[in-house]
Amino acid sequence: MANVTLRNVVKKYGVLEVVHSINLEIADSEFVVLVGPSGCGKSTTLRMVAGLEAISGGEVQIGGRVVNDLPPRERNISMVFQNYALYPHMTVRENLGFSLKVAKQAQPVIDDAVDKAAEILSLTPLLDRKPGALSGGQRQRVAMGRAIVRHPEVFLFDEPLSNLDAKLRTQMRVEIKKLHQKLKSTIIYVTHDQVEAMTLADRIVIMRDGHIEQVGTPLEVFENPLNTFVATFIGSPPMNLLDAVVKDGKLAFSDGTLIAMPPGYSQAEGQAVTFGVRADNIMPVGHALPHGEHMAEVEMEVNLTEPLGTETLLFSVLAGKEVQAKMFNPRPVQTGERMTFQIMLDKCHLFDAETGAALKR
Amino acid sequence: MKRLKLPPWLVLLLPAIIILSAVVLIPLVFSLYSSFTSYRLTRPDSIFNWVGLFNYEKAVTDVKFWAAFGRTVLLLAVALNLEMLLGLGLALMVSKVTSGQRLLRTMMMFPMMFSPILVGFQFKFIFNDNVGLVNNALQSLGITDQAIPWLVDGNLAMFSIIFAEVWTATSVFGILILAGLYAIPRDPLEAAKVDGCTSLQSFRYVTLPFLMPFIYIAMAIRSLDVARAYDIVQIMTNGGPARRTELLWTLIGRTGYVDARMGYANAMGYISIFLAIFFTVYFFKKLTQSRRELGMGA
Amino acid sequence: MATNMNHRIRRHSLKGLHFFGLFSAMMVLCVPGLWIVLNSFRPTVEIMAKPPVWIPNELNLDHYRAMFGGIGEGGVPVLTYFTNSLIISVTSTVIAILIGMAGGYAFARYKFKFKGGVFVALMVTRAVPGVALSLPLFIIFARVGIIDTHLGMVMAYVALNVPFTIWLIDGFFRQVPPELAEAAEIDGCTRWQAFWRVEFPVARSGIASAGIFAFLTSWNEYALASQLTRSTTSKTMPVGLLDFTSEFTLNWGGMCALAVLMIIPALILTFLVQKHLIAGLTFGGVKG
Numbered sequence: 022m023a024n025v026t027l028r029n030v031v032k033k034y035g036v037l038e039v040v041h042s043i044n045l046e047i048a049d050s051e052f053v054v055l056v057g058p059s060g061c062g063k064s065t066t067l068r069m070v071a072g073l074e075a076i077s078g079g080e081v082q083i084g085g086r087v088v089n090d091l092p093p094r095e096r097n098i099s100m101v102f103q104n105y106a107l108y109p110h111m112t113v114r115e116n117l118g119f120s121l122k123v124a125k126q127a128q129p130v131i132d133d134a135v136d137k138a139a140e141i142l143s144l145t146p147l148l149d150r151k152p153g154a155l156s157g158g159q160r161q162r163v164a165m166g167r168a169i170v171r172h173p174e175v176f177l178f179d180e181p182l183s184n185l186d187a188k189l190r191t192q193m194r195v196e197i198k199k200l201h202q203k204l205k206s207t208i209i210y211v212t213h214d215q216v217e218a219m220t221l222a223d224r225i226v227i228m229r230d231g232h233i234e235q236v237g238t239p240l241e242v243f244e245n246p247l248n249t250f251v252a253t254f255i256g257s258p259p260m261n262l263l264d265a266v267v268k269d270g271k272l273a274f275s276d277g278t279l280i281a282m283p284p285g286y287s288q289a290e291g292q293a294v295t296f297g298v299r300a301d302n303i304m305p306v307g308h309a310l311p312h313g314e315h316m317a318e319v320e321m322e323v324n325l326t327e328p329l330g331t332e333t334l335l336f337s338v339l340a341g342k343e344v345q346a347k348m349f350n351p352r353p354v355q356t357g358e359r360m361t362f363q364i365m366l367d368k369c370h371l372f373d374a375e376t377g378a379a380l381k382r
Numbered sequence: 383m384k385r386l387k388l389p390p391w392l393v394l395l396l397p398a399i400i401i402l403s404a405v406v407l408i409p410l411v412f413s414l415y416s417s418f419t420s421y422r423l424t425r426p427d428s429i430f431n432w433v434g435l436f437n438y439e440k441a442v443t444d445v446k447f448w449a450a451f452g453r454t455v456l457l458l459a460v461a462l463n464l465e466m467l468l469g470l471g472l473a474l475m476v477s478k479v480t481s482g483q484r485l486l487r488t489m490m491m492f493p494m495m496f497s498p499i500l501v502g503f504q505f506k507f508i509f510n511d512n513v514g515l516v517n518n519a520l521q522s523l524g525i526t527d528q529a530i531p532w533l534v535d536g537n538l539a540m541f542s543i544i545f546a547e548v549w550t551a552t553s554v555f556g557i558l559i560l561a562g563l564y565a566i567p568r569d570p571l572e573a574a575k576v577d578g579c580t581s582l583q584s585f586r587y588v589t590l591p592f593l594m595p596f597i598y599i600a601m602a603i604r605s606l607d608v609a610r611a612y613d614i615v616q617i618m619t620n621g622g623p624a625r626r627t628e629l630l631w632t633l634i635g636r637t638g639y640v641d642a643r644m645g646y647a648n649a650m651g652y653i654s655i656f657l658a659i660f661f662t663v664y665f666f667k668k669l670t671q672s673r674r675e676l677g678m679g680a
Numbered sequence: 681m682a683t684n685m686n687h688r689i690r691r692h693s694l695k696g697l698h699f700f701g702l703f704s705a706m707m708v709l710c711v712p713g714l715w716i717v718l719n720s721f722r723p724t725v726e727i728m729a730k731p732p733v734w735i736p737n738e739l740n741l742d743h744y745r746a747m748f749g750g751i752g753e754g755g756v757p758v759l760t761y762f763t764n765s766l767i768i769s770v771t772s773t774v775i776a777i778l779i780g781m782a783g784g785y786a787f788a789r790y791k792f793k794f795k796g797g798v799f800v801a802l803m804v805t806r807a808v809p810g811v812a813l814s815l816p817l818f819i820i821f822a823r824v825g826i827i828d829t830h831l832g833m834v835m836a837y838v839a840l841n842v843p844f845t846i847w848l849i850d851g852f853f854r855q856v857p858p859e860l861a862e863a864a865e866i867d868g869c870t871r872w873q874a875f876w877r878v879e880f881p882v883a884r885s886g887i888a889s890a891g892i893f894a895f896l897t898s899w900n901e902y903a904l905a906s907q908l909t910r911s912t913t914s915k916t917m918p919v920g921l922l923d924f925t926s927e928f929t930l931n932w933g934g935m936c937a938l939a940v941l942m943i944i945p946a947l948i949l950t951f952l953v954q955k956h957l958i959a960g961l962t963f964g965g966v967k968g
Contacts, residue, residue, distance in 0.1 A: 037955075073862050110881045140879040167867070172691035189959035391790035397701075398783040398802065405899070406805045409816035424821075445690065469943050471914050475702045488951060492713055497900030497945040499918045500939050502714055507719075507932055515715055518732035604804075606844070609809030613902045613918075620895030630812045631903075638815045639907070651812030658807040667802045 022099075023084030023174035023207060024049045025056045025070060031078030031140045034233075040065055041231045048125040052198075056218040057254070062219050063211045064179055066228070070209060071177050073174045083112050084174055094123075098369035100177040101166035103184065105160045113139075113163050114148040120171045138166045142202070158189045165197070169204065178210040182217065194220055211278035215255050219243070227251050231284065249377040252297050252370065258334065261303070264374055271297055274340035280317040285382035293374040300334065302365040303346035314366035321346075322359050335360075351355055409656070417649035423642040434535055437649035446625065447633065447650060454657075457540075461547045463561050465604070466597060468548065469555025470606040476556070477563045487560070494553050498610045502617025505546040509533050509618075536626030539619050543627055555600045562596030563589075591675075598669035605661040609654075630654045713943070720936035727932050743937035758938060760912050761920035768916060769898040770832055777891045779838065779847025785875075787852035788847065797867035799846075806843040810903030811962070818907045828910040842893040848893065852886030853879065866951050889953035896946055917942050 026046040032040035041060040055063040068074040069292045070081055072093035079089055079244045081292035082140050088096050110115050117124075118131040126134075139145045142162045148318070153162055168176055178197075198221055201208055209372055212218055218225050219239045227234045227242060227250075235247045246260070253259040265272040267289045281320065282289075304310065306318070321337035321344070328334075333351035337344050346362055348354070371380045388396075412494050415439070420431045432552065453468045482620050496504070508515045509532035532542045568588060572583035612631035615621065621628035634654065638647030720728050721739040747758045817836065818827065825830035835909060855878050864874035880887075902918040909915045917938065924935040 070863075071866060073865070091869070093865040094870065098866060100863065102859045102863060104859055105856060106857060106863040108860060108864075108882070109876055110884075119864070123864075123868040123873065167863075169869075372738045380881075389790075389792065391786040391792050394782040394786035394790075396782075398846060401779060401842060402802065402805045406808060408811065408963050409813060409820055410808065412820060413812075413816035416819075462800070463943070467689045471701070475698060475705065478698060479702065486702070486706070489710055491950060492709055495896070495943055495950050496713065497902065497918050497942060497946075498744040499900070499921060499940060503935060503939070504922060505718055508712055508715070513728050513730070513732070515712075515766055522732060522734065544751075549708070553709065554767050568801040576813070576926055606803060606806045609811065610808075611842070612809065612811050631809055639813075641752075641791075644815060644819070647815055648812075651809070651815060654812050658803050658809055662804050662807040663800060664684065666803065670796065 024051075025084040025207060025209065027079070027174055028069070028082070029079035030066070030076060030081060032062070032069060033075060033077040037280045038077075039231050040118045043231075045226060045233065045236070047207060047209065050207055050269075052093070052201050052208045052210065052221060053226060054210045054212060054218040054222035054224075055226045055228060056212055057234075057325055059213055060230075061228040061353065062231040063213075063226075063228050067177055067179055067209060071100050071173070072097060087255060094310040098173045098177055099171065099175075100179065101164045101168050103180040105152075105181075105184075107167075108162055108165055109152050112149050112151055113144060113155070113166075116152065116163055117144075117148075117170050120167070122227050134170050136169045137364075141169065141194075141203070142166045143239070146244055153262055155295050157185055158193065161185060161189075161193060165200070171202070176206050178208065180212055181210075183212070183214070192219075197221060211262040216257065227254060228354075229254075244310070245379070246370065247379050249297065249372050252372070252379075256299060258300050258345045259274045260297045260299050260370075261339075261342075262372075263298075263342055263344070265296045265339055265340075266295055266344045267292050267294055267320070267371075276340045278340055279317065280319060280364065281315070281366060283366040283371060286371050286380060289371060289380055292380075293371040294372050294380065295377065297372060298364055298371040299368065300345040300347045301370045303344065303345050303362050304365075305335070305346065305348050305360045305362055308348040308350055308352070309363050312363070312365045315366035317364045317366055318361055319364065320359060320361050323354055323356060325356060336363075393520075405570060413648040413651060416645050417652055419645045420646035421643075421648075423638075423644055424496075425654070428645075433645070437646045441653065442652050446628070450630050450633040451626045451653070453540075454654075457544060457547070457611065457629065458661075461544055461551070461611075462601070462604060463607075464544070464548050465551045465555050466600070468552045469600070470559055470593075470597075472552065472556040473559035473563055478559055487557070488552050490556050492553070493550050496549065496550060498613035499617060501546055501550050502614040505542060505549070506533065507531070509542045510585065532584070533619055534623055536623060537625045539623065543611075543615055543618055546618065547611050550610075550614070551604060554604060555597070557595050558600040558603075559593055562593045565596075566592045593671040594675075595669060598665055598672055602662065602669055603663040605665050608660065608661070608670045628658070689950050700802050701869065716936050716939050717943075720940045722933065724931070724933045724938060726852070730750045743933045747941070756923040756934070756938075757912055758893060758917075758920065758941070762941065763792055764830070764912075764917075765899060765911075765916040766835045768837060769895050771830070772834045773891050773895040774839065775838045776835065776841035776845050776894045777887065777950055778850045779842050779848075780890060780894075781887065783842070784844040784849030784851075785853055785879075789858065790825060800841045802846060806840065810901070812895050812905040814904050817904070821908060826883075826912050832908055833914055833916070836908060837898040837901065840901065840904070841897055844897070845890050848890035849883070849887055852883040852890070855886070856882045858902060892949045892953045896949065898950055899942070899946060921930040 024296050025045075027043050027045040029041045036053070040253065043066060045053075046356065050091065055066060057063050060345070065074060069076050070083070072088065072091060076089050081205060083096055083098070108119065114135055115318075117135045121131040121134055135148075136145070140149055142165060144159070144166055145164055147155060147159060147163075155163065165180065181197075182193050185193060194217060210217075210221060222239055224236060225239055225242050229250055235242055235251045239247075242251060242255050246255065249262055263274060265274050267273075267282065267286075269280055269293070270287075270290070272282055273279055279371065302312075319339060321339055323335050323337055325336040326333055327336075328351060333348045333354065335348055336347045336355065337346060354360075372378060373380060416429060418432060418434060419429055420433045420436070463649060472490065476483060476490065479486060491500075495520040502556070507513075511517055511529040511531045511534065514532065516532065517529050520530065530537050530538070569590075571584060571589050576586045579587065609631055612629070615629055615632055616635070619627045630650065631654065634647050634650050637643050637650065641671045712741060715785050718736070720743055721741070722736055723738060723740065723742060726737065747756070783802070786889075787795065792798075813946050821832045823829040826835070860878050860882065861871075861874040864878040865871065869877060877959060901916075905919050909919055921938055924931040924938065
């Protein structure tokens, strides 16, 4: 097991820089998820750690050893690919044992390791099949099995679940988490799915356009997003963002609506801000959860409803922008119905209207 | 000191480049040079006898050359179009069959296995006015009691050559277009049906555009060795009777080897090479373009 | 009701037309070849008979016996030609495949400037008409002293086959996802091992069919061989066919027998690889 350090890591394709000087410390046996929209450089970063992409600048260390110029086979890592990359001409058994065979291990050692890995992932009955004869979920497990067989220092996962259907994805997510708890290995996991990131990670790294936007535990990035990008990227539905100006200790929206300021932002007087509130924190009166002491009320017309069972999502318009709210213990709602909503100000955020950076409380 | 390091793709391509340079490029450079001389095989010294553009002027003003040139272009135009249409028809017919497709596909590929030289002999035999299959059949069926001079009459000879050429190459189109037909996604066809297209319309607006890349692949492959027709013609008529089936290639062969006028033959050869290169580049361009239109990547 | 009936009649007549068209097309494609095969078993007298003999009275192996005996039928050394063809075709195929694998891999896996242009340039070398190439090649080979040798023929055929082999193999390697080699590298392979242990085995059947295609091209080639070979030391079968012709006569029966000898290997090999061949051509071409 080992820690991984990225120091000012840069990736360039010709003149095009796609990863801009990334710094990241990953502790031993930590589960870190790189998340971001496609094209944000997360996969490229992972592939630089793997040694599949040359590093244009900076330094990558695995277990305290600089690995910049080492080929993948000398980095003692293993990787699970998005398309699994199983060797189609080999049986599951041969797939699992391939790395040990290349390392010229004795056959009994290989057999033993393969059997153990197959046991962990319940692949034993499939050992003599070829990948072509497996279902998507089974292939996924073989890919993971191939990764764990030789006890690498670091596991790399490149969107491993994105080719599975929703149900299987949830199931495999749990399996991956269990696997991590059992093996206590360092894992770097890339995904574009924030739910996967939240549920799996010890720490989340949110990336955009080749930069790291925020690093933190799932709860940290959910509760204290450093900017509007993180605020909307993490959490579902995305955080509602409304432009406003702070005037006389109140938030003034463009249509004249005034609501009270969230607590702790007293120094923002006179500033143009973006007001951020999650749907969970706008609730119709009478259908709200217990809440803090600071609270504002607005009246809005409901344009659309999405019943989800335990709650119903309500779509309305506030100050010219669509706003999503949540109704707990829901009752049927007619579209066009006007309702009074409570906004839990303690859980609201203010961002700089221009830069999008979170304002300090 | 840093050693000169070639990019890996170049290293990988190097063997191909070397062998092609040695066997194709260098001879072509040599023949380009000799086309400016009065080189004759029988007199090796004549290689140094620089005559400038004389050979080209001679070719360009030679009626025989232009006749052969025109005939070659005509043969290619007629043969390629016929092959494409027949191949398309064949592929459509085979694709509509419900059982026994494997067998039909195999039968379709039959002519592809024949060496062009063999095709030449085969059709020389079949179109033989005395013992050929065609005349025998026509006479036995009582359609005619004369021996039709297939390979002796100029026009009939051209017809026979085109027939032989089409016979060999139609399957190339048929097989590739059939592969294209299998690869067509079902959805657009069904959508067209629901949108009220007649079968003719859905063929025209859905099937055909999808087939175009496959047709161009076949065209590109064919353009790479259209000159194989040389073998067929050489055997069937050798440019005869009285040069009425003379093609560029047979003319070059005759001038170079029989008359031993290498310089002149090479000059004509160059013109045929440019013709071939033109067609090849044209079809590859078309292929890329039609691929892009269908969003199949660069 | 009436329109329904009309549609039914139309469907039935279309079906009949379809069957008829298919049947005649297959006849035209197969009969000439079968006729050659049939004639190779018939005595010359019967082939030349006037009026024609449609139902063979007698089938025998005389032409084959004469062919392999090397006597009688004009003493054409068929076995020597067969051996020459085999040596030249197999050697040139193996070399063309190795070169084609390197080149095809370069096109399938690496990005570089003017890739499309380089590809077409390589293809264009194949488009040079054999007869136009054979003139200068003949002179140069004669000068270097490899005219009428196996070596010269092998070189010529390697060059002839390399462009097309590259095209086909490029297509097959494209079907192998690059992640496979990456996975192998992570599993501890060097780049070289990753190629031979993973990418090559996966693309193997495709490469084999490219090889067979190259083999058939060499096996059937005439325009170059007719100029670059002079004697029994290197003459191949297509050139040997001409030995059956003389100024005024043609030994049809003997020629048919040699033709069958040429077709049989081609027939077997083509059937073995037809599926891969089509897949390779269309994939390489379409998904380019």
